[in-house]
Amino acid sequence: MGIERGLFQRTELLLGRKKMNEIQSKKVIIFGIGGVGSWCAESLVRSGFADLTIVDSDRICVTNINRQLMATTKTVGEVKVDALKNRLLEINPKAQINALQMIYNRNTKDFFEIEKYDYIIDGIDSLENKMLLILEAAQTDAVFFSSMGAALKMDFSQIKIAEFWQVVGCPLAAALRKKMRKHKIFPAKKFKCVFSPEVLKNQGKNASCGTEKCLCPKSKITVGNPELANHEWCSQKAQINGTMAHTTAIFGFALAGLVMNDIVAKKTPQTLLS
Numbered sequence: 001m002g003i004e005r006g007l008f009q010r011t012e013l014l015l016g017r018k019k020m021n022e023i024q025s026k027k028v029i030i031f032g033i034g035g036v037g038s039w040c041a042e043s044l045v046r047s048g049f050a051d052l053t054i055v056d057s058d059r060i061c062v063t064n065i066n067r068q069l070m071a072t073t074k075t076v077g078e079v080k081v082d083a084l085k086n087r088l089l090e091i092n093p094k095a096q097i098n099a100l101q102m103i104y105n106r107n108t109k110d111f112f113e114i115e116k117y118d119y120i121i122d123g124i125d126s127l128e129n130k131m132l133l134i135l136e137a138a139q140t141d142a143v144f145f146s147s148m149g150a151a152l153k154m155d156f157s158q159i160k161i162a163e164f165w166q167v168v169g170c171p172l173a174a175a176l177r178k179k180m181r182k183h184k185i186f187p188a189k190k191f192k193c194v195f196s197p198e199v200l201k202n203q204g205k206n207a208s209c210g211t212e213k214c215l216c217p218k219s220k221i222t223v224g225n226p227e228l229a230n231h232e233w234c235s236q237k238a239q240i241n242g243t244m245a246h247t248t249a250i251f252g253f254a255l256a257g258l259v260m261n262d263i264v265a266k267k268t269p270q271t272l273l274s
Contacts, residue, residue, distance in 0.1 A: 007092065008020060008047075008048045011047055011048055012048075015264065018268045018272060019263065019264060019268060020048055021268075021272045022263055022268055022269070022272050023047065023048040023049055023260075023263060024048055024049070024050045024051075025051075025272060026049060026051065026118040026119060026263065027051045027053075027116065027117045027118050027119070028044060028049055028051065028052050028053070028117060028118065028119040028120075028121065028259065029052075029053040029054075029055065029112065029114060029117045029119070029120055029121070030052070030053070030054050030055065030121045030123060031055045031056075031104050031120075031121065031122055031123060031124050031133055032055070032056055032122070032123030032124045032125065032147075033054050033055070033056045033068075033070075033080055033081060033084050033123065034056070034058075034064070034067075034068055034080075034123060034125070034248075035064075035067035035068050035150060035243055035245070035248030035249070035251075035252070036123045036147045036150050036194075036248050036249075036251040036252045036255070037054070037056070037121070037123030037147075037252060038068050038069035038070055038080075038084055038252065039069055039248070039249040039251075039252030039253055039256075040121060040123065040252035040253070040255040040256045041054055041069075041084060041088060041252075042069055042087070042088065042091070042252075043252065043253050043256035043257075044256050044259065045088045045091050045092055045095055045097075046091055047256065047260060049095075049259075050092065050094065050095045050096060051095070051096045052088070052095065052096070052097055052098070053097075053098040053099075053100065053112075053117070054081050054084055054085065054097065054098070054099055054100070055081070055100045055102055055104060055112070056080045056081050056100075056101065056102075057101055057102055057103040058080050059077055059078060059079055059080060060075050060076050060077060060078050060079075060080055060083060061076065062076050064080075066243065066244070066245060067243050067244065067245040067248045067249070068080075069084065069087065069249075070083040070084040070086075070087050071083075079099075079101050080101075081099035081100060081101050082099055082101070084099070085097045085099040100112075103129070104124065104129050104132070104133055105128075105129050105132065106132060109132065109133075109136055114136060114137060114140055114142065115140040115141070115142065117140075117142050118142060118143065119142060119143050119144075119145070119259050119262075120133075120137045120140070120142045120143070120144045120145075121144075121145050121146075121147075121255055121259070122134065122137070122144070122145070122146040122147060123147050123252075123255075127172070127175055127176065127179065130146075130172075130176065131176055131179055131180065134146060134164075134176070134187055134191070135185060135186075135187060135188075137191075138187035138188040138189045138191065139188050143259070143262055144189075144191045145191065145192055145193070145194070145255050145258045145259065146164065146191060146192075146193045146194075147193070147194050147195075147251050147252075147255060148167060148170045148172045148173045148193050148194065148195035148196075149170055149171060149172035149173075149195070149196075150196070150243065150247060150248045150251045151241035151242065151243045152198070152199050152200045152201070152202070152241050152242060152243075153196050153198050153199075153200065153243075153244065153247040154198070154200060154244060154247065155196075155198050156246055156247055156250050158196045158197060158198045159194065159195070159196045159247065159250050159251065159254065160194075160195060160196065160197075161192055161193070161194055161195075161254065161258065162192065162193060162195065163190050163191070163192055163193070164176075164177075164187065164190065164191055164192075164193050165177070165190075167193050167195045168197055169195075169196075169197025169198070169199070170195045170196070170197060170199075171199060173193065173195060192258055194251050194254040194255055194258075196247070200242070202241060202242050203242070204242065
C-alpha cells in the first residue's frame with residue numbers, strides 16, 4: 001500500500017494532482033521499441049502513464065545489449081515487446097501494457113486503430129513503414145511525435161527538436177521528404193521530431209553478432225506471434241550502423257518529454273478536475 005501511494009509522489013509534487021489524473025488517463029502507442037522506443041516507454045511509465053501499447057516484431061539479439069533497455073544476457077532470444085512489458089510492470093504492476101509482436105505496414109495498419117490513441121510515437125527504422133505511419137498518424141486527432149535516425153551519433157549536445165520539414169542534417173528525414181515529394185503525398189498536419197545533424201562513419205569492420213544468419217531468436221523461444229516465431233532483422237538489414245546507449249536513450253527520453261510537455265501545456269479537461 002505504501003509503495004503504491006508513493007510511486008509517483010515526486011512527479012505529483014512537480015505537476016499536481018490534476019495533471020497526474022490526466023497523465024494516467026491518456027492512451028499512448030509506441031511503434032518500435034529498440035534503442036529509442038524502449039527508453040521512451042520506460043520514461044512514460046515512470047512518469048505515471050498507465051495505458052501503453054508497445055509494438056515491435058523483433059526478438060532480442062546480443063547486439064541489442066549495448067543500447068536497448070530490456071536487452072541483457074538473460075533476455076537474448078525473447079520477444080522484445082514481452083521482455084519490455086515485464087520490465088514496465090515491475091515499475092507499475094497496475095499499468096495496462098499491451099504488447100504486440102507485429103510489424104506496422106500496409107497489411108496490418110488498420111489493426112492498430114491508431115485514431116483511438118491520444119499520443120502516437122514513431123520509433124520505426126524501415127523507411128517505407130515509417131513514412132506510412134507518418135501519413136496515417138497525421139490524419140488522426142492524436143498528437144504525433146517521431147524519432148529520426150539515432151545511429152552514427154556520439155555528441156549528445158547536438159540532439160534537437162524540430163518540426164519535420166525543419167529537420168536539417170538527418171539522412172533519414174531527407175530520405176522521407178524525398179520519397180514524399182516523389183509520390184506527391186504529404187502529412188496532413190505538422191509534427192515534431194527528435195533528431196541530430198551529426199553523422200559519423202562506422203569504424204569497425206563487422207557490426208553483426210558474428211554469424212552469417214543471427215541465431216539469437218532461436219536461443220529462447222517464448223510465447224508470441226506464431227508467424228514471427230523465428231523473425232529477426234540482423235541478417236536482413238542492408239546496412240548495420242553503430243549506435244550508443246547515451247544517444248539513443250536521449251532520443252527516447254526526448255520523445256517522452258515532448259509528450260509530458262504537451263500535457264502540461266494544455267488546459268486540464270473539466271472531467272479530470274475532481
